[in-house]
Amino acid sequence: MNKEIEREIKHLKDKVKKLKDRVLKGNKKEAKKIEPLIEEMSSKIQELERLNAQVKPIDIVRLARHPKRPTTLDYIRLMIRSFMELHGDRRFADDQAIIGGIGFLNDIPVTIIGHQKGRNTKDNLKRHFGMAHPEGYRKALRLMEQAERFGRPIINLIDTPGAYPGIGAEERGQAEAIAYNLYKMSGLKVPIVSVITGEGGSGGALALGVADRVYMLSNTIYSVISPEGCAAILWKDATKSEEAAESLKLTANDLLKFRVIDDIIEEPGEGAHTDHEETAKRLKSKLLETIKELLTKDLSTLLRERYEKFRKIGVFVEDMPEDPLVKM
Amino acid sequence: MSKLFIKCPRCKTTHFISFLKHSAYVCSKCGYHFRLDAPKRIKMLCDKGSFREFDKNIKSLDPLAFPKYKEKLEASMNKTGLKEAVVTGECKIGGFPTTFGVMDPRFIMASMGSVVGEKITRMLEFSYENYLPAVLVISSGGARMQEGIYSLMQMAKTSAAVKRLNDRGLPLFTVLADPTTGGVTASFAMLGDVIIAEPDALIGFAGPRVIQQTIGQKLPKGFQKSEFLLEHGMLDMVVPRKNLKAVLTSLLEIHSTRPYENLRGER
Numbered sequence: 001m002n003k004e005i006e007r008e009i010k011h012l013k014d015k016v017k018k019l020k021d022r023v024l025k026g027n028k029k030e031a032k033k034i035e036p037l038i039e040e041m042s043s044k045i046q047e048l049e050r051l052n053a054q055v056k057p058i059d060i061v062r063l064a065r066h067p068k069r070p071t072t073l074d075y076i077r078l079m080i081r082s083f084m085e086l087h088g089d090r091r092f093a094d095d096q097a098i099i100g101g102i103g104f105l106n107d108i109p110v111t112i113i114g115h116q117k118g119r120n121t122k123d124n125l126k127r128h129f130g131m132a133h134p135e136g137y138r139k140a141l142r143l144m145e146q147a148e149r150f151g152r153p154i155i156n157l158i159d160t161p162g163a164y165p166g167i168g169a170e171e172r173g174q175a176e177a178i179a180y181n182l183y184k185m186s187g188l189k190v191p192i193v194s195v196i197t198g199e200g201g202s203g204g205a206l207a208l209g210v211a212d213r214v215y216m217l218s219n220t221i222y223s224v225i226s227p228e229g230c231a232a233i234l235w236k237d238a239t240k241s242e243e244a245a246e247s248l249k250l251t252a253n254d255l256l257k258f259r260v261i262d263d264i265i266e267e268p269g270e271g272a273h274t275d276h277e278e279t280a281k282r283l284k285s286k287l288l289e290t291i292k293e294l295l296t297k298d299l300s301t302l303l304r305e306r307y308e309k310f311r312k313i314g315v316f317v318e319d320m321p322e323d324p325l326v327k328m
Numbered sequence: 329m330s331k332l333f334i335k336c337p338r339c340k341t342t343h344f345i346s347f348l349k350h351s352a353y354v355c356s357k358c359g360y361h362f363r364l365d366a367p368k369r370i371k372m373l374c375d376k377g378s379f380r381e382f383d384k385n386i387k388s389l390d391p392l393a394f395p396k397y398k399e400k401l402e403a404s405m406n407k408t409g410l411k412e413a414v415v416t417g418e419c420k421i422g423g424f425p426t427t428f429g430v431m432d433p434r435f436i437m438a439s440m441g442s443v444v445g446e447k448i449t450r451m452l453e454f455s456y457e458n459y460l461p462a463v464l465v466i467s468s469g470g471a472r473m474q475e476g477i478y479s480l481m482q483m484a485k486t487s488a489a490v491k492r493l494n495d496r497g498l499p500l501f502t503v504l505a506d507p508t509t510g511g512v513t514a515s516f517a518m519l520g521d522v523i524i525a526e527p528d529a530l531i532g533f534a535g536p537r538v539i540q541q542t543i544g545q546k547l548p549k550g551f552q553k554s555e556f557l558l559e560h561g562m563l564d565m566v567v568p569r570k571n572l573k574a575v576l577t578s579l580l581e582i583h584s585t586r587p588y589e590n591l592r593g594e595r
Binding site: 163165166167169170171172173174175176178179180182183184186187202203206209210222223224225229230233234247248249250254255258260306307310311313314315316317318319 | 488
């Protein structure tokens with residue numbers, strides 16, 4: 001997995017072999033000196049091999065971006081009955097980087113929305129690799145407000161490198177579109193469940209991520225910046241993305257530990273790309289269980305808990321004022 | 329840079345620093361608005377002696393053990409005498425009470441980590457509890473990468489706090505100064521009931537360099553500047569710094585009474 005570690009292991013193994021040969025040929029006195037050395041090296045090899053076998057953050061980044069992963073349309077096909085795609089933001093365009101519509105999750109009518117990456121180059125050009133323009137976020141919000149009107153729970157599937165960086169996107173208010181989604185979603189009067197199904201890239205991901213429950217599939221990432229972007233800023237070297245992926249703490253395990261997400265949905269086998277059906281099945285059962293639970297909450301509890309959920313995220317210290325009589 | 333003089337980054341005119349404060353730190357020759365630190369803003373906008381600071385003892389931790397972050401925080405604290413990149417409190421502007429927050433670009437480019445998100449949220453909640461309007465003077469490089477996902481989540485936290493404020497019929501006024509980008513623009517900055525910008529400030533979501541790299545062509549002149557955003561309907565007004573206090577006073581005055589009470593349940 002790691003070339004440097006592999007080189008080191010090989011180097012140590014060669015050394016051990018040479019030492020063992022000497023023991024076989026040499027006298028007993030020398031053997032006594034050499035044997036502890038061999039032992040020490042063997043345990044070092046074992047340790048390195050264990051380290052090498054560990055899945056590293058950059059490997060999860062690669063899995064999260066795997067081109068064969070199921071996309072939002074795949075999940076919809078495998079989970080939602082009578083799905084109807086709805087189009088457009090009623091203001092400017094129909095952004096193909098985010099799709100959405102209505103259908104049934106078993107017997108529950110739902111609105112389901114998600115980033116849509118292309119399945120091939122041509123499709124990806126149309127869908128901007130799942131990077132939405134403002135009209136994508138505005139379409140998503142239109143569909144969410146429609147769901148609110150009809151008391152339908154909302155499912156958001158997140159899989160985007162980030163919001164599209166372009167002239168038109170900025171001219172039409174990329175920042176405002178994202179901000180307004182965060183603002184509105186915090187008060188939408190229906191249950192919302194968001195799941196990171198691939199890449200959770202920054203503001204473009206969060207624009208579908210203000211929810212009552214946030215889950216991640218096990219081989220996905222959620223981050224404030226891409227490892228490449230981080231490396232470019234920090235080390236002025238985009239190729240140091242492996243270190244950046246490590247530093248950013250962007251895996252599902254990290255985020256569960258930070259309590260930024262509520263649970264992890266385990267992917268089957270080597271990852272979601274190896275078994276679409278099974279992945280969708282696991283996702284569906286988690287969604288059903290969650291939505292059924294959320295549907296029993298009264299509105300004020302639902303909204304208060306959603307506010308609290310994001311309100312409490314943050315790490316800091318607060319010193320007491322030196323003189324307790326001084327008004328802070 | 330010498331301590332007596334400062335060169336205008338735009339027209340290269342040399343100014344006496346001690347004279348510059350009489351022109352509100354605006355270049356007398358070309359109108360360039362120098363970046364301002366938080367104490368100067370407070371002095372310029374809040375009524376004399378009216379500012380009472382909130383939460384001045386909250387400090388950042390290093391939750392990801394991110395390379396060199398601790399040193400960066402330490403250096404910023406020493407340089408600015410502040411504990412973090414935003415100063416919040418309550419004050420009067422033109423006699424009208426309001427909460428007031430200002431970001432300080434000297435502190436890690438006023439990027440938003442847990443503390444910035446927390447202080448702004450607490451300030452908005454203070455407004456909510458005490459039926460006060462809120463004013464935020466913003467300049468920021470965006471989310472603070474060194475705090476990873478925690479910084480991203482501050483966008484959701486602050487935006488939800490603005491929503492609650494508005495639901496109670498209370499306004500947020502945002503003043504965007506150079507530069508306002510990234511996750512800060514894509515949260516509370518663009519959520520002002522009235523959005524004001526200083527002239528020629530860089531305001532956007534993606535940075536110009538990232539956009540240029542992505543599309544591989546030159547960016548139009550004035551792209552992502554205040555006047556460009558005004559033209560595209562993203563701002564209410566571009567206000568030169570010397571008029572800022574008067575404009576904020578007017579806004580606070582207009583919002584100080586509700587001729588028609590349509591929020592009985594909320595207020």
